[in-house]
Amino acid sequence: MSILTTAGFNIGDVIIHRNQKFRGVIVDVDADFQGSDDWYDQYTTNQPSKDAPWYHVLVDEEGSMAYVSEQNIYTDSSNMEVEHPMVDDIFENYEAGHYMPRQTIN
Template structure:
């Protein structure tokens, strides 16, 4: 299996290419690391490859905030500069003076 470097970093705000949600990355898996049940729930015609980075997001859409697990191929950098409202962001990240999100230094993995 080939090793790929992640395109996005922890603290980066991204949006899904297909579905209407965006979020901040709080963890990265170098390849798919979720359950078979979760994998099989993805319709085959849109199921991504397993051998790419997958990202854990504090995500939100117009209705709610939640945690999402998304393949790299389905993400793009979010250019909107709109603030995120997910309440867990302040538990995991500090905001720098220029508005970037950085993991809290006391955070353990």
């Protein structure tokens, strides 16, 4: 029996990381942690749940991508766009704190 997990954030949402304070835009969502145990042990500091949603995020002004747990992010209310070289490849436009994907992803 599987447990249905509902993500609190969507692709295109602009977020802030609680601990590291970086901003970014969500480009993909995993229902639960999909990394290795070694990665988890090395890169997580507060041992977030592996059973909650995890997000792939384009990091603002860095040109990098982060993999973050839902418990470590919150909505960015600054209404500022994210500066990342891949934003225009993935999203059509930005409006009111949210990016619209170029195509629907299943």
